[in-house]
Amino acid sequence: MLAGKKVLLAVCGSIAAYKTAFFVRLLKKEAAEVKVIMTENAKEFITPLTLSTLSKNPVYSNYFERGSGEWHNHVELGLWADLMIVAPLSANTLGKMANGLCDSLLLAVYFSAKCPVIVAPAMDLDMYQHPSTQSNLEKLTSYGNEVIEAKRGELASGLSGQGRMAEPEELLEIVRKKITANNLLKGKKVLITSGPTYEAIDPVRFIGNHSSGRMGVAIAKVFKEYGANVTVISGPANHFASEVENIHVESAKEMLDEAKKRYDNADIVIFAAAVSDYRPSKPSDQKLKKKNGVDSLAIEFIKNPDIAAEMGTKKGNQIHIGFALETQNEESNAKQKLKEKNFDLIVLNSLNDRGAAFQGATNKVTFFDKNNKEVKFELKSKIEVAKDIANHVIENFL
Numbered sequence: 589m590l591a592g593k594k595v596l597l598a599v600c601g602s603i604a605a606y607k608t609a610f611f612v613r614l615l616k617k618e619a620a621e622v623k624v625i626m627t628e629n630a631k632e633f634i635t636p637l638t639l640s641t642l643s644k645n646p647v648y649s650n651y652f653e654r655g656s657g658e659w660h661n662h663v664e665l666g667l668w669a670d671l672m673i674v675a676p677l678s679a680n681t682l683g684k685m686a687n688g689l690c691d692s693l694l695l696a697v698y699f700s701a702k703c704p705v706i707v708a709p710a711m712d713l714d715m716y717q718h719p720s721t722q723s724n725l726e727k728l729t730s731y732g733n734e735v736i737e738a739k740r741g742e743l744a745s746g747l748s749g750q751g752r753m754a755e756p757e758e759l760l761e762i763v764r765k766k767i768t769a770n771n772l773l774k775g776k777k778v779l780i781t782s783g784p785t786y787e788a789i790d791p792v793r794f795i796g797n798h799s800s801g802r803m804g805v806a807i808a809k810v811f812k813e814y815g816a817n818v819t820v821i822s823g824p825a826n827h828f829a830s831e832v833e834n835i836h837v838e839s840a841k842e843m844l845d846e847a848k849k850r851y852d853n854a855d856i857v858i859f860a861a862a863v864s865d866y867r868p869s870k871p872s873d874q875k876l877k878k879k880n881g882v883d884s885l886a887i888e889f890i891k892n893p894d895i896a897a898e899m900g901t902k903k904g905n906q907i908h909i910g911f912a913l914e915t916q917n918e919e920s921n922a923k924q925k926l927k928e929k930n931f932d933l934i935v936l937n938s939l940n941d942r943g944a945a946f947q948g949a950t951n952k953v954t955f956f957d958k959n960n961k962e963v964k965f966e967l968k969s970k971i972e973v974a975k976d977i978a979n980h981v982i983e984n985f986l
């Protein structure tokens with residue numbers, strides 16, 4: 589299953605590093621290509637010679653070799669890999685990955701990798717339970733990385749509790765699953781609208797909304813990870829997925845134009861943008877001036893195009909997924925939109941649910957699909973919601 593797949597193993601300083609020798613053996617038995625990066629501390633626990641002999645490749649630790657001056661390009665290593673697994677992941681490297689610190693080759697590769705990343709933490713139980721460690725692990729999950737929870741049992745300190753790295757056999761199983769997932773949407777072209785739209789009032793002001801673009805980014809990351817070819821048409825959001833093609837727009841009209849250009853080529857279209865329903869009918873060419881003695885200002889609005897509805901009328905074999913953000917009559921409004929906009933699936937999130945708001949990292953959704961299937965989910969990270977969407981598409985529409 590792993591024949592020819594390129595696995596980048598990143599090893600941190602932890603006693604669990606001794607298990608990586610067995611893990612590399614298992615990967616090689618499956619005919620995977622393996623390259624290993626180690627932090628300086630990792631070398632105290634297992635030698636580079638062991639891992640280079642087993643992986644049949646040089647082991648990388650530094651940006652360049654002292655002496656020969658040979659340069660190890662972190663971007664190339666990140667692009668080479670089909671999958672990166674950090675095992676064992678120490679609290680120190682975890683903190684840096686979660687917060688953007690970059691003082692080793694391992695971290696530079698992590699920040700430049702475009703492939704799926706799995707991490708297998710290993711540390712003493714109190715370190716593992718610390719709120720800082722737990723919040724850093726949550727951050728990695730929100731970045732789209734998969735966290736293999738530490739196991740319970742005897743620890744090197746002599747204490748007993750949660751902190752042991754998963755065994756090599758389990759790591760292999762998870763790598764296998766991830767690589768298979770990578771093929772589930774291979775060759776599919778996915779078009780996503782994301783973020784808010786800004787509608788000009790004058791050259792310096794606009795009317796917009798609070799959409800952060802996070803849901804669209806999560807969907808882009810997950811569909812990309814499943815092997816799809818992803819394009820995101822995004823309004824002025826705070827979040828972007830660096831792994832995919834991004835088209836930047838401002839207004840609903842621009843978003844529609846860009847969507848139209850790409851629609852015929854798309855297999856799956858996901859309307860995750862929070863599009864302004866109306867726009868100022870006559871945006872001013874010049875900045876509107878405050879007028880003495882005039883205490884109110886009226887702006888006339890006209891209706892914007894409904895991108896999802898318009899694409900819905902052109903629909904061929906495409907699969908359409910829409911969102912509904914409702915504050916009342918949620919279910920009936922969502923079901924009505926499913927029909928009216930010709931969606932195959934609508935994802936309802938309610939502003940009444942805590943954690944399901946615009947800016948956050950979590951969402952609580954219910955699916956309604958064209959086959960009258962209804963699935964209610966618990967509050968979860970937007971990445972997990974995006975996985976549920978991808979799995980629903982794969983299981984029901986492909």
Ligand code: C5P
Nearest residue numbers: 859860861863893894895896910911912
């Ligand atoms: O009608 P409502 O705005 O609630 O519909 C939400 C769904 O329709 C979302 O999927 C949104 O991206 C899409 N939509 C759109 N163009 C609009 C308004 C909504 O694509 N002008």
